[in-house]
Amino acid sequence: MKKILCADDDPGLQDVFPLICGRAGYEVTMLSNGENLLENNFELPDLFLLDKQLSGVDGVEICRFLKSQDATKDIPVIIVSASPNLDDQAKQAGADDFLEKPFRMSFLLDLLKKYLPEKLNPST
Amino acid sequence: MAGSNSIAQHGQNPLSIAGVGALQTITDLVPDLLWNNDIQGKILWFNKRWIEYTGDNLNKERDQLAFKGWQTIIHPDDFVAINEKWALSLGNDRILETQLRLRRADGVYRWHIARSVPMMDTLGQIVCWFGSATDIDDLKTTEQALSRSEERLRIALQSAEMIAWDWNVLLDELSWSENSSSFIDKKGSEKTSALLNRYVVSEDRQTLADSLDKAIKEAGVFQAEFRAIAGEKSENRWYYVYGRTVSRQNGQASRMAGVLYNITNRKLLEHQKDDFFSIASHELKTPVTSIKAYTEVLSEMAVDSYPQGAVLIDKLNKQVDRLSDLINNLLDTTKIYEGLLNLNPEHFDINELIEERAEDLQLLTSKHTIVLQLEKGIPPVFADKERIRQVLTNLISNAIKYSPGGGDILIRSEREGNELKVSVEDSGIGIPDELKTKVFDRFFRVKNPRVHSFPGMGLGLYITAGIVQQHGGRILVGNKEDRGSLIYFTLPLEG
Numbered sequence: 001m002k003k004i005l006c007a008d009d010d011p012g013l014q015d016v017f018p019l020i021c022g023r024a025g026y027e028v029t030m031l032s033n034g035e036n037l038l039e040n041n042f043e044l045p046d047l048f049l050l051d052k053q054l055s056g057v058d059g060v061e062i063c064r065f066l067k068s069q070d071a072t073k074d075i076p077v078i079i080v081s082a083s084p085n086l087d088d089q090a091k092q093a094g095a096d097d098f099l100e101k102p103f104r105m106s107f108l109l110d111l112l113k114k115y116l117p118e119k120l121n122p123s124t
Numbered sequence: 125m126a127g128s129n130s131i132a133q134h135g136q137n138p139l140s141i142a143g144v145g146a147l148q149t150i151t152d153l154v155p156d157l158l159w160n161n162d163i164q165g166k167i168l169w170f171n172k173r174w175i176e177y178t179g180d181n182l183n184k185e186r187d188q189l190a191f192k193g194w195q196t197i198i199h200p201d202d203f204v205a206i207n208e209k210w211a212l213s214l215g216n217d218r219i220l221e222t223q224l225r226l227r228r229a230d231g232v233y234r235w236h237i238a239r240s241v242p243m244m245d246t247l248g249q250i251v252c253w254f255g256s257a258t259d260i261d262d263l264k265t266t267e268q269a270l271s272r273s274e275e276r277l278r279i280a281l282q283s284a285e286m287i288a289w290d291w292n293v294l295l296d297e298l299s300w301s302e303n304s305s306s307f308i309d310k311k312g313s314e315k316t317s318a319l320l321n322r323y324v325v326s327e328d329r330q331t332l333a334d335s336l337d338k339a340i341k342e343a344g345v346f347q348a349e350f351r352a353i354a355g356e357k358s359e360n361r362w363y364y365v366y367g368r369t370v371s372r373q374n375g376q377a378s379r380m381a382g383v384l385y386n387i388t389n390r391k392l393l394e395h396q397k398d399d400f401f402s403i404a405s406h407e408l409k410t411p412v413t414s415i416k417a418y419t420e421v422l423s424e425m426a427v428d429s430y431p432q433g434a435v436l437i438d439k440l441n442k443q444v445d446r447l448s449d450l451i452n453n454l455l456d457t458t459k460i461y462e463g464l465l466n467l468n469p470e471h472f473d474i475n476e477l478i479e480e481r482a483e484d485l486q487l488l489t490s491k492h493t494i495v496l497q498l499e500k501g502i503p504p505v506f507a508d509k510e511r512i513r514q515v516l517t518n519l520i521s522n523a524i525k526y527s528p529g530g531g532d533i534l535i536r537s538e539r540e541g542n543e544l545k546v547s548v549e550d551s552g553i554g555i556p557d558e559l560k561t562k563v564f565d566r567f568f569r570v571k572n573p574r575v576h577s578f579p580g581m582g583l584g585l586y587i588t589a590g591i592v593q594q595h596g597g598r599i600l601v602g603n604k605e606d607r608g609s610l611i612y613f614t615l616p617l618e619g
Contacts, residue, residue: 012414019421082409102413102448105420 002116005045007031007062008080009055017049020105026112034062044071047116052081052090060093067094076115157226157236157257163250165194165210179229199225199233223264226257234261277301286385291316291367293340294378323352325360332365343369343377349387362391397462408451416444453583457566460590467511467594471504474512474537474544474615481516482535491530492550494520499538505615511591512615518584519548519611526570526609527552539617547602547612555609560601564589588613 002025006017009032018028029045034057036042037050048066052059059079066072076096080103090098097111151158152172159170174180178197198206202224209222220240225233236257242250281288281301289300298316316336320329328350339346347366354361367382419441426434459465475498482494505512523533531551538545553570555563562568569582592599592613602610 010410010414012411013417016414016417020417023421023424082405082413101409102416102444105417 001025001027002047003027003029003043003045004047004049004112004116005029005031005037005042006049007034007037007054007059008049008051009033009053010051013051020108021112024109024112026116033057034059037062038065040069040071045075047112048072048075048077050077050079052079060089060095063090063095064093078111078115155259157255159255160252161255162252168252177226177228197227199227201225223260234259235264236260281383284385286383288381288383289367290379290381292379293376294373300384323354325351325353327351339367339369339380340377343372343375345369346380346382359388361386361388363387394462397464405455408455409448412444412448412451416441416448419444453587456587456590457583460587460594461566465590465594467508469506469508469595471506472509474502474505474546475500477509477513478516478535478537478546481513481520485517485520485524488521489524489530492524492527492533493531494533494535497534497536499536502537502539502544503617505544506618507595507615508591512595515588515591515613516546516548518588519613522584522611523548523550523552523609526550531608540614542617543597543614544617545612545614547610549602549604549608549610551606551608553609554604554607555601563601564599 004017004021004026006021006028008014008017008030014030014032018030021028029043031037031042032055034050034054037048038057048063050059050062054062059081063077063079066075066077073094077094078097078099079090079093079095080099080101081090082101096115099108099111154171155173157171157174157177159174160168162168170180194206195203206222206224209220220238222238223235224238226236226238227233237260238255238257240253240255243252243254245251277288278301280286287300289298291298296316298319320332324332332348332350335346335348338344345366345368347364349362349364352361352363353359363384364387365382365384367380369377369379370381371377371379419437423434423437423441426437456465478496478498482496486492486494520533520535527533527550529552534547534549536545536547536549564585566586567582568585589599592615595615597613597615599611599613602612604610
């Protein structure tokens with residue numbers, strides 16, 4: 001099963017990501033802040049899903065950091081944000097893609113399918 | 125008078141030829157009041173102008189004329205001061221000069237400069253005085269008006285925290301009005317290049333210098349915003365400068381004048397507003413994201429196990445989408461209003477986008493048929509694709525909304541010279557002539573007697589117009605012969 005590491009500090013969304021991605025057959029680990037990521041304190045996932053506005057740290061900066069580390073530079077990063085104009089910024093930091101809030105569930109799942117090509121069938 | 129003898133001694137003097145008669149002619153010619161008085165102040169003689177001005181008795185011979193008395197001629201407010209001055213001057217031979225108001229024959233007082241010169245005998249004693257009075261009333265009134273006007277200007281500048289500047293371009297001398305030290309502290313003249321380098325931040329110097337050069341060459345108007353380090357605490361400030369050409373030489377500006385003011389507060393406010401947008405945007409959208417996610421999951425769950433629930437959840441989902449759109453619209457409107465809309469342009473095919481929108485929106489209506497008449501071979505347009513998509517969605521959904529009876533909706537695209545023109549036409553309720561420009565106003569909503577009200581906040585066309593105009597295009601209501609509306613917009617094409 002593909003593992004997703006998701007960082008979002010909004011309590012309203014902390015259940016949503018595991019719920020949606022879990023239903024689609026992915027294993028999700030939720031982090032509420034980005035510090036662990038900067039301290040290399042996590043199990044390597046198959047994909048990073050980062051909110052841009054994490055308390056205290058900018059998701060784009062975390063992305064830049066992850067892409068600069070040998071261990072994580074090849075792992076796809078998707079940045080999620082409420083601001084629509086972050087496309088360029090995200091791409092410049094090395095993000096593989098960008099998801100604008102509020103998003104359709106299907107958009108997120110399409111992105112996951114794109115960057116995690118082998119997916120197990122969803123459990124219903 | 126003993127004058128004529130001494131006059132005769134002057135030789136070539138024309139007076140010596142003509143004599144006393146000439147002297148009288150001259151004194152009557154002079155526009156000033158002239159007189160001669162004894163040491164008691166009694167008038168011994170006055171010129172024609174004196175008679176004309178004061179209106180003293182004209183009937184008698186000049187040397188018999190009755191003098192009304194200084195008090196009737198001099199303005200009461202000035203009389204006391206004059207008397208004092210006069211008393212003081214009796215003891216010496218200096219010229220007495222003063223400004224005072226003299227009463228004209230019609231009763232009007234006018235300002236004059238009065239001068240008195242003493243005549244002395246051979247023993248050095250003052251025998252009499254010769255006096256003249258020159259009318260300076262117009263000058264005085266102008267001076268007072270100017271003084272009041274300058275005072276008003278000073279107050280205006282001070283309250284607006286502006287300074288007025290004056291620049292002699294040819295000599296490169298810059299001077300400015302006095303002001304509080306809230307901005308440029310140095311008073312007086314200083315060379316402009318020195319000033320620029322001293323105050324303006326390095327990044328803004330070139331643009332400022334360039335716009336100034338342009339204005340000089342074209343003898344036109346110039347305005348610019350720039351940052352400078354100024355003030356006692358060397359703070360970062362924003363300034364706005366405006367100037368216009370006052371005089372020209374060889375087609376270029378030789379002198380310019382204008383104003384400069386501190387817009388730091390305004391700029392701070394703009395930044396605050398910008399911050400507010402990103403914060404508000406994030407705050408509002410986040411709960412909506414959660415709601416949407418849960419409704420979508422519920423929808424999936426309910427489809428198989430709880431079909432009645434699925435229908436309700438579907439409606440819920442649509443409302444969430446609508447809420448999301450409304451929030452976006454509101455934030456867009458504020459951005460457009462403040463001029464803060466950011467565009468991410470790219471090259472794309474307009475016809476493809478129109479086809480995509482038409483297909484999607486056709487699904488929303490069975491009463492209407494969307495018909496496309498798209499010109500082939502239009503080059504790719506360089507614009508913000510997402511925003512133009514928004515424009516098309518708005519125009520097409522308006523066409524649907526405002527033709528409740530159904531009918532065709534015609535979308536055309538064509539190239540006209542350097543422009544792309546896209547029009548959306550319906551056969552609905554139409555737009556009355558007097559409202560053709562108003563429909564693009566913020567919050568404008570249609571009041572149609574047949575329908576109570578059309579839903580919406582009246583923001584769609586305002587946003588659409590804002591987007592089109594931000595791209596450098598135009599948007600207009602077109603003329604239609606038959607019923608319905610025609611709205612078209614243009615976008616610039618490259619090359």
